[in-house]
Each structure stands twice: as structure tokens, then as C-alpha cells.
Amino acid sequence: MKKFTLSVLLALITTLTFAQDLSYYLPKGYTYNPAIPTPKQVLGYEVGEWHVTHDQLVMYMKAVAEASDRVIFEETGRSYEKRPQTLLTITSPANLAKLDQIKAERAKLREPGASVDIQNMPAVMFMGYSVHGNEPSGANASLLAAYHFAAANEIASELENIVLLLDPAINPDGLNRFASWVNSHKAYHLNGDPAGREYNEAWPRGRTNHYWFDLNRDWLPVQHPESRNRVRVFQSWLPNIHLDFHEMGTNSTFFFQPGVPSRVHPLTPKKNFELTEKIGTYHAKALDQIGSLYYNQENYDDFYYGKGSTYPDVQGSIGILFEQASSRGHLQESANGLLSFPFTIRNQFTANLSSYQAAKEMRIELNQWMKDFYTEIKNETTADVNKAYIFGTESDDARSFHLADLILQHDIEVFSLNEDVTINGQEFKKENSYIVPADQPQYRLIKAMFETRTTFEDSLFYDISAWTYPMAFGLDYMALNSKILNLANVSPVDKESFTLPEGQVIGQPGAYQYAMEWTDYYAPKAAYQLMKSGFLVRVSNTEFSTAEGKTFGRGTLLIGKGESGLDDLAFYGRLQEIAKMSTVDIHALTTGYTSGANLGSTFMTPLDAPKIALLVDGGVDSYEAGEIWHLLDQRMNMPITLLPLDAVSGANLSRYNVIIMADGNYGRLGGSGANAIKSWVNAGNTLIAKGGAVRWLIQNEIGNFAQRMVDNSEKGLQKNYADYDNATGAKGTFGAIFKANLDITHPIGYGYQEKEIHTFRNDNFFLEPSSNPYANPLVYTQNPLASGYLHPSNLPGLQQSAVIRVSAVGRGRVIGFADNMNFRAFWFGTNKLFMNAIYFGQVIDSGTAR
Secondary structure, eight states: OHHHHHHHHHHHHTTSOOOOOGGGTSOTTOOBOTTSOOHHHHHSSOBTTBOOOHHHHHHHHHHHHHHOTTEEEEEEEEOTTOOEEEEEEESOHHHHTTHHHHHHHHHGGGSTTOOOOGGGOOEEEEEEEOSSTTOTHHHHHHHHHHHHHHHBGGGTTGGGGEEEEEESOSOHHHHHHHHHHHHHTOOSSOOOOTTSGGGSOOTTOSSSOTTSOOGGGOTTTOOSHHHHHHHHHHHHHOOSEEEEEEEEOTTOOEEESOOOTTSBOTTSOHHHHHHHHHHHHHHHHHHHHHTOOOBOSSSOOBOOTTSTTTGGGGGTOEEEEEEEEOOSSSEEEETTEEEEHHHHHHHHHHHHHHHHHHHHHTHHHHHHHHHHHHHHHHHHHHHOSOOEEEEEOSSOHHHHHHHHHHHHTTTOOOEEESSOEEETTEEEOTTSEEEEESSSTTHHHHHHHHOOOOOOSOSOOSSOSOOOHHHHTTOEEEEEOHHHHHHOOEEEOOTTTOOOOOOOEESOTTOSEEEEOSOSTTHHHHHHHHHHTTOEEEEESSOEEOTTSOEEOTTOEEEEOTTSOOOHHHHHHHHHHHHHHHTOOEEEESOSOOBSSOTTSTTEEEOOOOOEEEEESTEEOHHHHHHHHHIIIIISOOOEEEEEGGGTTTSOGGGOSEEEEOSEEOGGGHHHHHHHHHHHHHTTOEEEEETHHHHHHHHTTOSSOOEEOOOOOOOSSOOOGGGHHHHHHTTSOOSEEEEEEEOTTSGGGTTOOOSEEEEEEOSOOEEOOOSSGGGOSEEEEEEEEEESOOOGGGHHHHTTOEEEEEEEETTEEEEEESSOTTGGGTOHHHHHHHHHHHHHGGGSOGGGGO
16 A cells, blocks of 8 residues: 555656746845846746746846846857857946956956955856756756846845856857757656656757857867857956856766866866865855755866866866756656756756855955966976977968967967078978967966876876877977077067968969969868869879979869850959968969979879768767868868768768768668668769778778777786776777878878878777778877877777778778867868868779778
8 A cells, every 4th residue: 555655646746847936946045126037027937947948048138137237248259050149247336337447457367466456356256057058957047146146135245346257058059959859848747757758859969069069178279159259258357266067967966076186187286176175165065055965076077178167277267067967858767866957957056156155255365366376377487498389380371370369369479470480400481380488377278288298197087188289280389498489580469360361373364274282271172162163173193393393292283264164364363262262372374284294194183073961860979970060061161961860771872972971870871771872882982981980881891991909808817896997997098199100192191291190089999901001091100199198008909000091892982080080170180181081082093992
């Protein structure tokens, strides 16, 4: 009888809506200004009853700002989908009247020796919610934060000493995608069954932005508008505390930083950890009061500076990560009982309040810490023998420009060369080389960008272990001593006017042919526009020289009018347009009688315009697929079809001459999909596959590939059970940089001038080289680790294995990649290898790929 009664009770509980009014969330002992609208008064429902959509969130923030003299609403930018990024500045009316003055005073904290009134300086706390769109308790808690801080009567005087910056949705597009999913699958009588559709959102899910990027990894690379806009806010305010609200697995509890003590970047001062730990006592006290389970100093690390909780740590601020067990929908069963959406919101809001309490009570200490942080930096720069870093490349303006532009976003001074210089035998051209002095407030962030590190206190990483930017951009670089720096003839780069130089056509209309070198980063962008215009485009598979002494390398494109129907002047004008918008130079050639090879040689091969399908959905890695989509759509202005796996077997694949398979699980294609792709490649097309996609090719006998296996199993009779997680976790490759040798005469290597390049990998998929030495255009060196962590057991998997391997299938080509050439959009140095596969797979000699 008791068992029956309990089951009936549980059934009744699971049909409740679990709606909660404001009294469930708000702290005791406060009264609220009735002139400030509650979330329900604006949205029509209680917080947590539905998932707030982005438009509703913005609507409420505007309503609060209009009603309160404590709040200013501003739009800081727009997402890819043109949703507004918003910011509430919440403080006393007196402070709102002098925000520029407060910012100016805070900027002095970065100036050693500057007179700063620490005692009377307000603290600044940034509150950033739901950078992962399907971690919604943060964004929904922002409704409560906006209401409480705008309406609570008792905090009016406290706001004289604190400025709150509230970003309600760091990822507008992802949040809206997720809210639409869960709301459209919500029942009015909740069930909680984890197998339900509500809790299992469709690919690519709402975690990421429009192009499926994890914006919480983009604080340092700043490759997306959402990131650039929020970094601009950070640099203008220099917040003392930076809150970062996340969610984790449903069966967890609540985590707040600090994380694992041994997993802190060495450039982060010990004092940062101590202050984070002190602030943590406020969270513990607040969560104790509401009876919530929690933990810290486990699992999460503070190593990679590209996350919202670590980016502040290297700049005198305190980044704090909150991880709440996720209900994913509105109510879900968990190991700790039924987990309701309102409960998750309350925990986040409670941590928000405890952070406010810490900022209020630690105001002077936190401001003093930021001042001390930058004072100590001045001492460090004086002691450091490396006084600056120089970087550049011989013949490509774009990659150097984009790294300089990245660095400028972080309030770091960059200088351009006024003359060519040669240092230790390495020439740096004034047109595309830059110097970053170390003696500036962002010294530690600069070090983090340029350093190489291969030894670590801990061997477990929550994210990547290396991001050395000159390696990522494929640039020459070196550290400079004071003597060289002082002799350098340089000019400061103005961030606001810094743009890529425009390309041009060199020569006159009516030329015999026109040539475009493939060394420029944006050459593939120009190539597509040339083909789209109806011009005949051929690739030179050998070097050739003009009578004037100009040598053009392999991969140079030769351009004729083709079937465009344009006269000489119109043709020339269109070339000018393409050169200008693609930042490449196009050269007029007066004769086909060139040395090395004539322009009518069989070495000059006509190219077909790429018609690309990218396979998506199912088990495809959405991150890698998004990186490819972003590269082609945003950078190269090339259209592609996002082709779902389920559509492959029935699709008209003859529409495409290039199909791309990112990393992932392709079992969903089935036998019919495999047969369709095999027939399509046989017909003379190019298939590009990476990682798990190559495994699928091996299983389905498409192309000639083999995976190299390594033995990294634990040896011995007995080991401590408690050491299992650390021992096995250390064997993963979570993100490091490696050295590889490139065949620059191979079509995959066109446009590169140096044989040793750096690649990035973040998995343990190793590719055996082909027995045909011409089919391995890129292989790892014998000692491949350049920067980051590699477990010794994985070294044999890398040594002289293939990074890229080519296989002929009928009249077509399959190009297999072991590494990600497009990682997080900032690996400019290897993007061209991927673009070469797209453009030049069609010209690879079949005999070199058998």
C-alpha cells in the first residue's frame, strides 16, 4: 500500500508546472520600487515558467532601463543573425552622470605611479550570462538580477560604490535557437523523462553561435562580432570581478571557482587564486542558506586565456565560473531528484547576489589588487630580456594584418615598420611586419600570445594547452632585445583606421594574360570571383618567369576573358574590382613567351569553379563543420550547400564537384549513402575528409587510407584506483601545436614558401602515410611537438605520420586530413592547405595518389 501511494505521489509531482513567483528567488529583507516592472508584468509569465527568448530578454531590459534612474541600456553590437547585443549599466544616478570619468580613473590602475583614489573608487562587476545558448539558467537569472538591482530600495546607497555591467545573453543567436526548441516542446503538465524530445535538441544545438562556434573559447582570438563587442566593453571598464554563468550535466550540483589549484596558467599570479577563493566563501554561505549542494577546486581549470572565466585573470581582474546542473528543459529527473528549471535559475541568481556582496565588501582590496597587478608588471618587463616581439611574412599582407588586428583588440599597442629590417638573418618587410613592445600594461597577455610552453605542472586540460599565435598564423617571428628595439624605425598602428591594403592590377588593359599569385591569404576569395565572372582561370603547376625578371610560383592563376564577353576595358575594370575587394595584386603579362614554361604549356591546367557540399547533421562535429562554413562563407565569400546526412543517398550529387566531411560519426549515411559517395568520387570529383570521416572511409573502402594505432594502455599488475582519472585523462591530446614538413611543389602546398609549418591537433587520430611517397604532401617531423602538452605514449603515433594523405578513386581524388586546418577560425596559417584541397584536388595527378 505504501509503495502504491508513493508512486501515485510521484506521478502527481511530475505533472506540476513548477512555476514559481518572485518570492522563490528574491532574497529576504528587501522591498522593491513598484515603478520598476517585474518580469511577469512585461513578459506575461513568471521567471522559469518558460524559457525567455532573446527578443523578450531585450524587451525586458529596455523596460527596466526606461523605468529606473539607476540603469542605462545600450546596444554594444549585433550578432551574425543581427540580434542586438545589449548591456545594462546599473549604479547610482550620480555615478551614471559621470561614467566617462569613472572609466578614466580606472584606466589609471594600469599606469604605475599614477595617482588613484583607491578608497573612493567604485568597484566594477561584469555579469555575463549564457555564453552557451543551451545553458539557459544564466540568461533567465539575468531577468532577476536586472529587477533586483534596479528596484531593491535597500541597495540605493550601496550603488554609490559599485558599477554593475549586465550582459543578459552573451550568445543571442544560440540562446534563441535553444529557447525556441524547448518552448516548442514544452507540455503544460511536465513529465521530467530524460528521454523526451524537449531535453534532446536537434543538431547543431543551441550551445554555439550562428556559425556553430563556442563563443566561450573566443575571448582571446576574437574572431566573431559577439566577442569583439564584449572585449571592447571589458577593456573600457576593467571590471574587478567578471562573472561567467554556465551549466553542466543534469546529475551534477553547482560549481564555483577556484578550480583545480594545479591547473592555473603560470602567468596568473597566486594572489588571483587567493582572491577567487575568498570570494568563494561568499558563494558557499549563500548556497548554504538556501540548502543547495555545491563544490569547488575540482574538474575545471584556469589555463586557457580564451575563456570568460580566465581572460580576466591575466589582466588584474577576477574571473569566476559558475556551473549549474542543467534541467535542459523545464523539469528533468536527475540523480539528485527532480531538477526544475526555476531551481537552476535560483542557484545562479543566488551566486550573482553573493558575488555582489563580495564586490561590495572587498571593493578597496580588489581595486588595490588591480593597481598592484600592473605595478608588478612594470617590474617584470624591466627584468625580462625580451623587450618586444616582431612578426611578419615575406609575401602575404593578410595574415600579418589579422594577427596585428587581433592583438589591437586587447588594448595592446602595435607598431608597423617604416623600413625593411633583417634580424639574425631573417628579413621582415615593412609592408607586412609588426612589432609589439613588451613594456606595456598587457605584458602578461602578450607573453601568453607569443610564448611556447611544453612542460606543465599538471597534465590534464579542460581546454587547449597551446595557442602560440605566430605559429597559428604561419608567420615568422622572434623576440627582440632592447638594442634592436631601440634601433627600430616604427610607427604606432591606429586601431580605428587599421585596414587591409587594397589590391590592384599592375599593368595596363589589353594584356596578353593576367596572373595572380597564390601566396596571398585571400587568393581563393579572388579565384572564386574570377570564375564567377566567367573568366578562364588556369593554374600553373610549375614556376615561370617574365622577361622583366618577375618569377611566379606554383599555384599562380592565369586569367583570360574566357566566355565573359567583355572587351579589354571592361575586363580590366572587373579585374580591378576583384583585386581591390580581395586584397590581392593581379599582374598584366605582355607575352606568353615566358621562361620555365610558356603560358600555353600543359603545365597550365584549367580549373572548374568549386561547387561545394558540406555534410551536416547526425554525428557530424558541429564545431568543425561550422569552422568550414565560416571560412568559406565569411572569409572567402564562397557559397556552399549544407547537406544533411539523411539527404545524401537521394540527392543529386552531380550538382557538386567538392564534398567535405568534417570530423564526426558518419554511420547514419548507411550503405546507400556510402555507395552514392563512392560513385560520385569515381566520376572525377574531390572528397575532403577529416578525422572520424577518414575512419568512415576506411570502413567503407573508399580510398586508400590506414589509421595508425598506439598503445597507451596502463602497464603493471596493480595501480591506485584513485589515480585512474588523472592517468587516463592525461593521454588525451586536447590541443597542441606540432611541426610538419610540407611538399611545396604539391598542389596541396601551393602558395607556401617554407617547408616546415605548424599544425594544430586536439585528438588522437593518427594517419599512416601512404607507401606512395608522392601521396603524402604533409607529414609530421620526427620531433613534432612545438608548443603544448603531448603525452609520451602518443609520440609514436605522430612521428612521421601523415597530416594530409591523398588517394585516387577512379577519376576522382580523396584528400584525408588528420588535423583541423581551420581550428576556431584563428588558424590562418593552415587555412590555405584546406582551400588548396578544394581548388586543386582536381589537378592532382592520379599517379601520385595511388
